Amino acid sequence: MPAPVLFGFLFCIIAAVLTTAASLRPFWKRFYEIVPTTLLCYFLPSLLNTAHLADPAAVDALYAVVTRILLPCSLVLFTLGIDIGAFRRLGRTAVVMFGASAVSIMVGGPLAVWTLAHVAPSLVGGQGPDAVWRGLATLAGTWIGGGANQTALKEVFQPSNALFSAIVTVDVLVANLWLGVLLYGAARAPRIDRWLGADASAVEEVRRRVEAQKQARPLEPITLTPLVQVLSVGFGATALATAIADPLAGYINANHPLLSRFSLGTPFFWLVGLATAIGVGVSFTRLRRLESAGASTIATVLLYVMIATIGLKMNILAIADQPGLVVVALLWMAFHVGIMLLVCRLLRAPYFFLAVGSQACIGGPATAPIVAAAFHPALAPVGVLMAILGYAVGTYMGYACGILMQLAAP
Template structure:
């Protein structure tokens, strides 16, 4: 009796307190056939009538599987599938009371193509509790996109890693070649850029794919922190601080460029295509662009915060992710290309590079002084320090995020301090701090045995794995939104160039200040180390600033974009 009363109370409360979420789980499958789980939460029921339609000409619902066993044992479960629509009904005597998601059944689906973006739609949703009926309105549904990724020619990580290493070996071999053609080529095109583009080309042609590989995860979670330890092992921290305020000025200039670039891009694109930057409610484009602002000022945690805060439509979010990947990676490629011409750029900017050159000379002099042919013991100790630091970074990151996760201000994805709950943020911070700490000990002498060179190897592997994430074939897949992203990034770049010219800042500060915003901790050290290994820590420190100001800056940018979008006449 008490159980029935509680169930009835939950049912009544569901009208006023709870938001019932009938959800089809998001799937990223490596197989052409897949099952999509259908769940319900915050409700009490004895039966239901559902109609589900699949809005995709290349996909159809084939069967209903893994039905809740108690439905079959305690009631009458029926389903009928016609073309692209399934009608499912259940009637029983037992009351199901749930707050957490309860699995109802799974939809079996096999797209007719090798891959597909499959979107399901509930056309009828009625749940019953005895004589009571609750109809879940469309606005309370959470329909998520199901993505089937095309299988590449090589899907084994063992093979993919070998391919990436072969590509890196090819680049370094040709760069060192005495062949006149290669010498001329690398005179204008940095080797680092080619290390990035070659995997992107293979990914674009379906030979390899980041969707089937853990290469980026391994490189970013293991090799990146190891590289940071080794490349800050011999850091001249005093020399870094002596670089002056220009690094911070260029970083915050980049931040301002993103903040004002968003609304200006909306206004400019609206002149030619107002529908591209329009939309209403959860589909409003400015809401989606808020996620780009979060990503391009802070990083993934800030991007997720913007998605939660401004509640952009989930089924349209994929298009924003695509713009993020394409534009950010194109911009990184441009920055890397500029490194090969940094002296000419510095000359045009009338830049004062003396502080940077002094730091590079001081570090190089120290390296030459202690340089030696490393022994096996020294190499093992270098790797022990590197991966010991990785272990410490992951352990510390886990402990800190577990502790901070108790606080609502961090736990809340909508909060401006949600980045403090990111284990990646703390992993990068701790690894860098560990390397700096070692620089005050005798461990810094391992630089003479090649510590930073090993760190550079790890960085290049990371670059290649990032290149895998770039699909050049998708560059023009969504031209309208892509145009918004490109205009936005152009404003960011233009402001950086203007300020660099005014304060005579070297290209190094421009590139790293920009990438610390747009690329974050994963790529800012890459750009910095391309100038000189001793400058890696500058990229890391600026990227940390990006995490701190990311959410605040993105919120301000989004408010301005909302204002700009309201001036657009569709």
């Protein structure tokens, strides 16, 4: 399918899911008690890719539009009505859980390599540029930070092109599977919080205050003028952020290469950071009244489009192409999840922080706000801020992880 056809098809999938989710029929009510709408909007498009019905070039084109235009626009619209005071209580726990996420990935990789070196050494062996640990080191970069960190570590550890391509495939598969698990868990957060013995009062306070604000400012009838105003703020802020981000990143790369090591030379880093900052800034102005004109509703529509587009990048059958590397990555992920669960139990931190902290590292700014918004649209900025931390530490922690995996390899 070419990009325009694919885009229309995605909207049909989203419409079908949301329409059936709103149905009062007993079958659909029971079905959506088990399967969240976000997970279904993520899974169904993946079937198109698995069946080779989606043109890879079209998927890449849509993904570029979604991440560079729709994502920053939705962040602005989600944050323009934000209550900053309610978020202050989230600060310390959010940072601690992000740290736990990054450290668990840095430690989990060497543990996975060490374990398999004793059980199935062929899975983590290899010599020279084909040594598996070299490819896994680049995976550590993207799982802690992002694509820029992965590229930096590729230059440092020099894996072969064939190995690096396989690692990219494994990254897409395992990271997207984990995203699906997190979205599924978001719909069952209260049950998971009870199992964790978590204190979710801070997250619940944010939800309550946002809902109270919505009730105090009921939605106005959607008419042309306020709708255009909402879109102009969202896309106008996106344009402003892009206009600043691209030349700023270029300037940093050309004149301050040291800062590039912290991924500050990445345009996407500045794009999502500036879009979030603009949205927060707008929340202190009269434009915050646009929330009652449906700003967060429009942002939610964009959110579903983002989820569906990301689903297009997943091929369910790809696990058969790289079974050995997939086993390594899944074991690595298991160590990461186990450590995160342990930290959550010790801190009594709610599942929200586990999910967003994990996705901030594994998925980065493109998907962390999606996971956060699955709990409540107003929480999307938390995902962005946590993911930005990953850019700052991804290269250094990824390098340390790579060295440890080299020592653990057979």
